[in-house]
Amino acid sequence: GQNIDQPTEMTATEGAIVQINCTYQTSGFNGLFWYQQHAGEAPTFLSYNVLDGLEEKGRFSSFLSRSKGYSYLLLKELQMKDSASYLCAVVKAAGNKLTFGGGTRVLVKP
Amino acid sequence: DVKVTQSSRYLVKRTGEKVFLECVQDMDHENMFWYRQDPGLGLRLIYFSYDVKMKEKGDIPEGYSVSREKKERFSLILESASTNQTSMYLCASTPGQGYEQYFGPGTRLTVT
Numbered sequence: 001g002q003n004i005d006q007p008t009e010m011t012a013t014e015g016a017i018v019q020i021n022c023t024y025q026t027s028g029f030n031g032l033f034w035y036q037q038h039a040g041e042a043p044t045f046l047s048y049n050v051l052d053g054l055e056e057k058g059r060f061s062s063f064l065s066r067s068k069g070y071s072y073l074l075l076k077e078l079q080m081k082d083s084a085s086y087l088c089a090v091v092k093a094a095g096n097k098l099t100f101g102g103g104t105r106v107l108v109k110p
Numbered sequence: 111d112v113k114v115t116q117s118s119r120y121l122v123k124r125t126g127e128k129v130f131l132e133c134v135q136d137m138d139h140e141n142m143f144w145y146r147q148d149p150g151l152g153l154r155l156i157y158f159s160y161d162v163k164m165k166e167k168g169d170i171p172e173g174y175s176v177s178r179e180k181k182e183r184f185s186l187i188l189e190s191a192s193t194n195q196t197s198m199y200l201c202a203s204t205p206g207q208g209y210e211q212y213f214g215p216g217t218r219l220t221v222t
Contacts (some may be wrong), residue, residue, distance in 0.1 A: 042213035043200070098155070
């Protein structure tokens with residue numbers, strides 16, 4: 001089976017930094033995705049990590065440690081439009097199936 | 111841009127009705143998926159398909175079936191809708207392993 005855990009909700013101030021953690025226990029692993037989902041909209045792709053380390057993409061960065069079963073998404077210079085849910089999803093060793101965590105709702109306050 | 115469309119944004123059906131949710135993608139993707147999304151539970155995989163006429167059960171297939179007669183279209187069928195199938199249904203497609211999944215806008219289904 002697969003357990004994927006992330007915090008339910010986080011609040012941060014505009015301009016600040018927020019780190020969303022994701023821990024997983026899987027029977028196989030072939031990568032980890034982060035998606036952003038605004039209320040009432042479809043999830044959109046943010047990042048994909050398959051090797052250990054940090055991937056930076058503008059204000060967003062994602063980190064993976066396979067040995068620890070741990071990833072985080074780092075959002076820098078927060079903007080009001082970053083208020084959304086952030087979904088962590090793990091790919092099993094075979095195939096394209098994603099298993100999602102429950103999502104983390106981030107609220108950015110002025 | 112990849113486009114994944116779903117037949118309805120909102121749908122209201124009665125208990126016991128047969129319900130069809132349609133999904134179409136325009137990028138010739140091999141793989142298509144159906145999820146449902148419920149508060150606190152995240153996205154859960156119902157069924158997926160790696161090729162035409164091919165289907166595999168996901169994590170919660172009970173009460174659902176699927177059809178993939180053409181590469182671009184993947185249909186989710188609720189044989190006899192029940193109130194516990196009230197949910198947001200999301201379709202997704204991807205060209206292959208290691209690629210992101212592209213999601214449709216979702217269908218919010220209410221079963222009364």
